[in-house]
Amino acid sequence: MVAVGGESAGQELGSVVALDFVARTWSPLPDMTGPRRGMAVAGVGRTVYAIGGATGDGAVTASAESLKLAARRPQPVAQWRTLPDAPTARLMMAWTVLGDTIWVAGGMSHGESLQTVESYDTRTGTWQPQPPLPIPLHHATAATYRGEVVVLGGATDSIADASNKVFAFRDGAWVDLPPLQHARVAGAAAVVGDQLVVVGGQDDKQLVAQTEVFDGQSWTQAADLPTPREHLAAVSDGVYVYTVGGRLLSADENSAAFERFDPRSGTWESLPDMPTPRGSYGAAFIDGRIVAVGGEEPTRVLATVEMYDIAGRTWSTLTPISTPLHGEAVAAVGSTLYCIGGADRPTHEGPVATVEALDFT
Numbered sequence: 001m002v003a004v005g006g007e008s009a010g011q012e013l014g015s016v017v018a019l020d021f022v023a024r025t026w027s028p029l030p031d032m033t034g035p036r037r038g039m040a041v042a043g044v045g046r047t048v049y050a051i052g053g054a055t056g057d058g059a060v061t062a063s064a065e066s067l068k069l070a071a072r073r074p075q076p077v078a079q080w081r082t083l084p085d086a087p088t089a090r091l092m093m094a095w096t097v098l099g100d101t102i103w104v105a106g107g108m109s110h111g112e113s114l115q116t117v118e119s120y121d122t123r124t125g126t127w128q129p130q131p132p133l134p135i136p137l138h139h140a141t142a143a144t145y146r147g148e149v150v151v152l153g154g155a156t157d158s159i160a161d162a163s164n165k166v167f168a169f170r171d172g173a174w175v176d177l178p179p180l181q182h183a184r185v186a187g188a189a190a191v192v193g194d195q196l197v198v199v200g201g202q203d204d205k206q207l208v209a210q211t212e213v214f215d216g217q218s219w220t221q222a223a224d225l226p227t228p229r230e231h232l233a234a235v236s237d238g239v240y241v242y243t244v245g246g247r248l249l250s251a252d253e254n255s256a257a258f259e260r261f262d263p264r265s266g267t268w269e270s271l272p273d274m275p276t277p278r279g280s281y282g283a284a285f286i287d288g289r290i291v292a293v294g295g296e297e298p299t300r301v302l303a304t305v306e307m308y309d310i311a312g313r314t315w316s317t318l319t320p321i322s323t324p325l326h327g328e329a330v331a332a333v334g335s336t337l338y339c340i341g342g343a344d345r346p347t348h349e350g351p352v353a354t355v356e357a358l359d360f361t
Contacts, residue, residue: 002029002048002069007037012055016048016067020075033065046071074287074335074360076307080322083338085353087127088116091327091343092186092280094142094151102331102338103130103149103169106137109351113138113156120340120355122333134167134174139185141234145196146216150177152198153184162203166214181219184208186280188234190241195263197222197241202230202249213263222266227257231279233330235290237310242271244292244308247279251346252298254279258308275315276304282330286337286360291318293339296326296346305358323354335360 001019005012012035017026032050039053051064086104093107093114102120106113113136119128133151140154140163149169155161164183167174180198187201187208196214200207209228212219225243232246232255240260247254254277261268278295281302289309295302303320321339328342337358343350 002041002043004041004048004050005032005036005039005053011035012037018069020072029069030067036061076291076318076337077359077361078319080319080339081357081359082322083125083355083357086120086340086355087118087129087353088114088341089351089353090114090116090341091348091351092138093327093329093341094137094140094154095282095329095331095340096142096144096149097331097333098144098147098149100333102329102333102340103142104329104340105142105149105151106133106140106154107341107351108138108327108348111348112136120338122336122338130169131173134176135163135165137163141187141189141198141201143189143191143196145191145214146194150189150196152189153180153187153201155185159185159202160205162201162208178214178218181212181221182208182210184230186230186232188232188243190234190236192236192238192241192263197234197236197261197263199225199234199241199243199261200228200230200232200246205249207249211261222261222263223268226259226268226270227255229255229257229279231281231296233281233283233292235283235285237285237288242285242290244283244290245274245278245281245295250298251279251296254295254297272308272313272315274308275306275317276302278302278304280326282328282339282342284330284332284337286332287335291330291332291337291358293321293330293337294325294328294342299346300324301326301344301346318358321356321358323352323356325352325354 014035090107115132137154162183184201207228229246256273281295303324325342
């Protein structure tokens with residue numbers, strides 16, 4: 001609903017506001033070219049017309065103007081949906097989206113490093129087993145690159161012993177890609193165009209600052225991550241890679257840093273900090289926004305959900321997830337955000353198989 005012009009305290013108004021019935025919020029729209037009252041207002045398609053009216057006492061006008069409305073952006077609903085559990089309870093896994101399917105690879109369960117790979121078809125709500133990883137991996141990261149699921153880094157045993165291995169799922173089997181120049185666990189990856197970008201992580205209890213970019217043939221080093229950290233998240237809007245949160249080698253040193261990398265120029269830019277410093281969590285890009293879910297502090301895990309509007313450059317708080325989690329997979333498919341697995345206790349205890357979804361309508 002759009003309210004146009006009018007009169008208040010004897011003064012004509014030129015302001016225009018809109019009510020979002022789903023979000024139950026009013027927002028301003030561009031003012032009319034001049035204040036007026038008593039005019040005819042009508043909507044045709046996405047265009048609002050204001051015709052005639054008066055600009056003051058005895059000042060009747062025949063002028064008309066129009067405002068073309070942008071398409072309504074889907075907004076998150078008030079509650080998360082609970083879906084059937086995943087086949088495997090785990091945390092610290094790698095995940096990515098391929099088409100309408102979320103792939104989950106490796107991770108940890110009760111202190112054991114996993115090779116298990118499963119995929120979730122969001123259209124049918126069904127899980128399928130996939131060929132296991134060549135080696136057990138936890139704290140790895142994943143991305144979809146050139147139509148293939150790619151798993152990078154991680155560790156098989158101790159988190160201090162990082163891997164530089166890169167695997168791609170091709171023609172029904174896992175194959176080796178050129179290794180990372182810098183081994184890393186708890187890093188993050190995202191794709192912009194034909195470039196696979198890997199950021200952050202740790203190796204031998206040291207933060208990895210180097211940014212690496214893969215072009216399908218080899219890795220090159222780009223500008224360092226301005227705020228080196230691990231257990232961070234990275235997402236892409238198709239133009240930039242955004243790095244959100246993370247930690248400085250300890251859950252009591254969580255970071256709120258929010259930075260983006262431009263693969264075209266090879267430069268970084270700082271953005272407004274995330275309201276809640278956090279590490280060991282998941283984030284996803286959905287319709288011009290970045291949503292961060294859960295996280296870990298020294299003595300508790302978080303249910304906190306926060307969303308960044310890229311165009312508005314603002315953070316807002318969404319409905320908390322039903323089960324506080326860390327080390328979970330967070331992925332967006334269409335207009336739905338999915339949260340899979342993780343742990344409901346700090347450190348590496350308490351793996352869960354829960355699946356929740358937040359719809360944007």
